[in-house]
Every structure is written in structure tokens, then in C-alpha cells.
Amino acid sequence: xxxxxxxxxxxxxxxxxxxxxxxxxxxxxxxxxxxxxxxxxxxxxxxxxxxxxxxxxxxxxxxxxxxxxxxxxxxxxxxxxxxxxxxxxxxxxxxxxxxxxxxxxxxxxxxxxxxxxxxxxxxxxxxxxxxxxxxxxxxxxxxxxxxxxxxxxxxxxxxxxxxxxxxxxxxxxxxxxxxxxxxxxxxxxxxxxxxxxxxxxxxxxxxxxxxxxxxxxxxxxxxxxxxxxxxxxxxxxxxxxxxxxxxxxxxxxxxxxxxxxxxxxxxxxxxxxxxxxxxxxxxxxxxxxxxxxxxxxxxxxxxxxxxxxxxxxxxxxxxxxxxxxxxxxxxxxxxxxxxxxxxxxxxxxxxxxxxxxxxxxxxxxxxxxxxxxxxxxxxxxxxxxxxxxxxxxxxxxxxxxxxxxxxxxxxxxxxxxxxxxxxx
Numbered sequence: 001x002x003x004x005x006x007x008x009x010x011x012x013x014x015x016x017x018x019x020x021x022x023x024x025x026x027x028x029x030x031x032x033x034x035x036x037x038x039x040x041x042x043x044x045x046x047x048x049x050x051x052x053x054x055x056x057x058x059x060x061x062x063x064x065x066x067x068x069x070x071x072x073x074x075x076x077x078x079x080x081x082x083x084x085x086x087x088x089x090x091x092x093x094x095x096x097x098x099x100x101x102x103x104x105x106x107x108x109x110x111x112x113x114x115x116x117x118x119x120x121x122x123x124x125x126x127x128x129x130x131x132x133x134x135x136x137x138x139x140x141x142x143x144x145x146x147x148x149x150x151x152x153x154x155x156x157x158x159x160x161x162x163x164x165x166x167x168x169x170x171x172x173x174x175x176x177x178x179x180x181x182x183x184x185x186x187x188x189x190x191x192x193x194x195x196x197x198x199x200x201x202x203x204x205x206x207x208x209x210x211x212x213x214x215x216x217x218x219x220x221x222x223x224x225x226x227x228x229x230x231x232x233x234x235x236x237x238x239x240x241x242x243x244x245x246x247x248x249x250x251x252x253x254x255x256x257x258x259x260x261x262x263x264x265x266x267x268x269x270x271x272x273x274x275x276x277x278x279x280x281x282x283x284x285x286x287x288x289x290x291x292x293x294x295x296x297x298x299x300x301x302x303x304x305x306x307x308x309x310x311x312x313x314x315x316x317x318x319x320x321x322x323x324x325x326x327x328x329x330x331x332x333x334x335x336x337x338x339x340x341x342x343x344x345x346x347x348x349x350x351x352x353x354x355x356x357x358x359x360x361x362x363x364x365x366x367x368x369x370x371x372x373x374x375x376x377x378x379x380x381x382x383x384x385x386x387x388x389x390x391x392x393x394x395x396x397x398x399x400x401x402x403x404x405x406x407x408x409x410x411x412x413x414x415x416x417x418x419x420x421x422x423x424x
Contacts, residue, residue, distance in 0.1 A: 039416035040191035089339040096121035099351035110358040128380035188413035287342035291327035300341035345395035352393040
């Protein structure tokens, strides 16, 4: 009989029987998922938004997710929700690990190299609070969130720091609450990244088929595995270099162009960037990663494979770093690797802050006398991050306030969704 892996019963701490105040963790997790869905700035009625996060995504029996050992299968009626995948990613991310980097990353962020770096994770450090001055130092003056949003960020940070202290004091309740606190943030981020879009997206269908048609060998592999059409609920988008968006914005804002001229200019721009390659690439899944071996998903593969070796009886398998297998991992209905990589992006940001020698790569609370840094283990981590050479590794736009309003949207969701039980 084909072996079925039930993720909820594996050793990844997803279905603990632990209770606080007589309420099971599973009940709290369900309540949290519903609150996040209802709090997110998402399209559709609340019930539709809930389904995006909570609906169990079945695995096709002919699909082998490369994140699980060869020979393992999910039966047609067996699968997990996006929320369960996020919980799994958070639980794996709580353990501190040395983060995979490379020479380019080390030079850009002033890091000593992986072997000499302090291990970090979603529990390893306290987090910093903000006022307008410290937020400007981290993000730049033009990207400081409004006062209400800074208060909401500080509320989240204070809850995290309180439950982290409880976890470090040996209280299991603190660690369980910490897992749900991070799950709140990542679930709200999931809506910001992809889940706010329509679930049944004809654009995603077309992009998926166009992407497969660009690589005959990969298409043959996917068709043979029953993945010839887009996995239900896994969204795709086309991404482009920064210059594309700069030119697009300039066209839209050009006062000398008529609406018809703008439409024509935008059409020509899209034609120029229409072919898959350096000018156009697909981003996929809940946290929208590019399935390319040179993309920012690649370090997650190395981290996943090392983690999988630690959990060698959990069903986690090694991912070969090639385009076909990375694509399978990122677009799998399970979304285990996609959500894992999302959680890793937070740890990668913390790694750059904990181990950097650059004053501009940390929250100002970590600078002593204006010229010296605290020791790596004594630093607080900045949840807000600004990328760029000499600064921090920063992946998520809502944590950079990249649109000057997406941080407010994110933490409105987080504030509304945080369960009262997690604050005490």
C-alpha cells in the first residue's frame, strides 16, 4: 500500500496536545487562522479569505513533492492547509542554526562567513522597539511608518519578548505561544505576498503554462507527475528587473502623455520584457519565490537539506538544486518548502544583523557610544529591515515599508489577529 505521510502527526511539533488555560493549542491555532484571515487586507468576503489560509490542499497521487523522501505519497484526500505549512515552517525556524551565505552576501553585509557566525533563529534574540528616530535610522526618513503603525509594531515586539523570556526560562507554554505569535506574523505576510489575490487566477494558469512551455524537459517531467496544470491554490506572478518598474512608473506619471499614448507605451514595454529570461521570471507560491538556482531561494535549499538531515525520520527529503526540482518544491500544493523559505528569510535577516560589523546594519540600540557594536549574542533584532550593501538583508517589502503603506497594512492585520491568550 502506498505510504501516506500525515504532516500533522510528524515530529515537527505541529499538533502538540499542550494546553494553556484549558484551551488546546490546536483550538488556539484554528482561532488564530480564522482571525488572521478576517483581519487581512484581502479580497473577497471573510469566509473566502479564511478558506485561502485554512483549506486543505490535496496532493495529486502522481505528484512527488521533492521535499519528502522518494517513494512517499499523499493520497488524493490527504493534504495540508497553508496555515499548517506556516506552522511547520515556524516550528523548524525556532531552532538556532548557522545560516548559509556566500562570499557575495558576506561582503555586502559585513559578515564573517558561516563558520564564524553566531547561530540565529526565531527564538535566538530579543527584538528592538521603535520610535520615529530609530525607524528612520533603519528604514530611511522617507519610509518611516506612521505613529499608529509604530505602536502596533512595538506591541508585537513586546509580546514576542515576553513569551521569549518565558520560553528561555523553561516554560513550555512560552515556546508554544511564541510559535503562534510568529505564525500570526507570517500568516499576515502570506496575505500581503499572495493570498490577497484571487485564488482561481486565470493569469496564474496562463503564466504557469507559459513557464512550462519555455522548458521542454521540465514540462515533460511535470506532466508525467500530474503537474501539467497549475496546482490549485498556488499562485504565480511574473516579475521583472527594477528598471522595468521604474520605466512603468515613469510612463504612468508622465504629464505629457495622453491616456492612449500611455496605454501604447505600456504595451510596448511589456512586449520588450515578454520573454522568459533575465527580463522576466516567474515567482511562485505563498511567499512568491523564483524557481531559479541563482535566486534567493537557493540558500533555503542548503538550509532545508541540512535541517532534513536532522529530522531523518520525519519524511523530510533532500532537494537537488536544479531548476526542475526547485520549481517542483516551490509550486507543490503542500507548500512546505515555500513557507520554510519564507521563515528562513526572517532568520537570514537576523543573521545579517547579529553578525555584521557594519554600524548601518543594525538597529541603533545595538550601537555603543556611536561607534562600537554590541556583541552578536547581546544584540536585539530589528523586525523592520532596509536592504542594500552595508545594511541588512531584507526580503519582505512590508517589513521595508517599500510602498510607504504596506507596513501599516501588515501590522493592522497582526494587531487585529493576535489572540488575547498570546499576550499573557
